[in-house]
Amino acid sequence: MSSEVMNKSYVGQPFILYHGWRSSASRRVRLCLAEKGLSYESRLVNMLKGEQHSPEYLSINPNGVVPALLHGDRVLYESSAIAEYLDELFPEPSIRPRDAYDRLVMRNFVRWVDDYCLPRLIVFNWSQAMQAAATQWSDRELAERIARVPSASRKEAWTRVARKPYSDEEKADAMTGLLKLLEKMQAMLANDHSWIVGERLSIADLAAIPFVMRINELNPSAIANFPFVESWWNRVRQRPSFSEARICAFTATDAEVEAL
Ligand SMILES: N[C@@H](CCC(=O)N[C@@H](CS)C(=O)NCC(=O)O)C(=O)O
Incomplete structure (x- = not known):
C-alpha cells in the first residue's frame, strides 16, 4: 500500500489523548484537535503520581512526558510533530502557512x-x-x-x-x-x-x-x-x-x- 493510501485509511481512525489539563504541550495538541474539529477519548495522566514515568506510559512515550496521542494503532508524541501530523492528514482548515x-x-x-x-x-x-x-x-x-x-x-x-x-x-x-x-x-x-x-x-x-x-x-x-x-x-x-x-x-x- 502506498503511504498516501495508507494515510487515507487512517483518517477515520479514533484518537486517544494522554494528557494533563494544565500541561502547555497538552493544551497545544487539544487546540489543534479543536481547530480541526477532531474528537478524542481523554486519558488523564497524573503527573504528581508519576504516571508519565510508569513502564506502561513509557512504552507509549519514551520521553516520559505528556501529551501522547494514539491514532488507531499509531503512537504519536512531541506536541509540535503531532500538530504537523494532524495538519497533513486533515488538511482543512489548514493550520500551517502556505509558503x-x-x-x-x-x-x-x-x-x-x-x-x-x-x-x-x-x-x-x-x-x-x-x-x-x-x-x-x-x-x-x-x-x-x-x-x-x-x-x-x-x-x-x-x-x-x-x-x-x-x-x-x-x-x-x-x-x-x-x-x-x-x-x-x-x-x-x-x-x-x-x-x-x-x-x-x-x-x-x-x-x-x-x-x-x-x-x-x-x-x-x-x-x-x-x-x-x-x-x-x-x-x-x-x-x-x-x-x-x-x-x-x-x-x-x-x-x-x-x-x-
Ligand atoms: N517537547 C514535549 C514537552 C512535553 C512536556 O514537557 N510535558 C510536560 C507537561 S507540559 C510533562 O509531561 N511534564 C512531566 C514531567 O516532566 O515529568 C512536547 O512538546 O510534547
Whole structure:
C-alpha cells in the first residue's frame, strides 16, 4: 500500500489523548484537535503520581512526558510533530502557512517556545502544582521516582522542586525570560497584526496560546505593554477552539475542568 493510501485509511481512525489539563504541550495538541474539529477519548495522566514515568506510559512515550496521542494503532508524541501530523492528514482548515519560508519561520518559532520558554514556565508551574507534595517525599521515594525519569533535565527539575525549590530570584529571571515571548510576538505580529506567521492562524499561534495564558495569569499587567499581542490574545480567546480545548485557569482542579 502506498503511504498516501495508507494515510487515507487512517483518517477515520479514533484518537486517544494522554494528557494533563494544565500541561502547555497538552493544551497545544487539544487546540489543534479543536481547530480541526477532531474528537478524542481523554486519558488523564497524573503527573504528581508519576504516571508519565510508569513502564506502561513509557512504552507509549519514551520521553516520559505528556501529551501522547494514539491514532488507531499509531503512537504519536512531541506536541509540535503531532500538530504537523494532524495538519497533513486533515488538511482543512489548514493550520500551517502556505509558503515554505513561512513554514520554516513557524517551526523555528515553535522550537524556540519549547527550548526557551518551557523550561522557564516549569519554574512557575511546578512550584505551584508539584512542590507542596514533592517536598514531602522521603529521600528513598524521591530516588525511586528520579530513577524512572528518562531525561537528565527532568531528573534535575524534579530534584529541584522536591529538595531545593526555585527561589524568588530564579522566578524573577524566569519571568524576564518569558516576557521575551511577548516581545518576539509583538515584533512578528507587527507585520500584518493578525497572526504570528503567515496569512492565517497557524501552529505558531496555537503553540503560543498556553504560554500567553500562563504569563497573563502570573503577570497580568504585562500584556498591555504589547498592544499587537493584546489584540491577538483577545481574538484567539474568542475562537471556539479556546473553550473546546478547555484552556482554564491553572488553579482549576481536574474535576472542575471536566465539569465544563
Ligand atoms: N517537547 C514535549 C514537552 C512535553 C512536556 O514537557 N510535558 C510536560 C507537561 S507540559 C510533562 O509531561 N511534564 C512531566 C514531567 O516532566 O515529568 C512536547 O512538546 O510534547
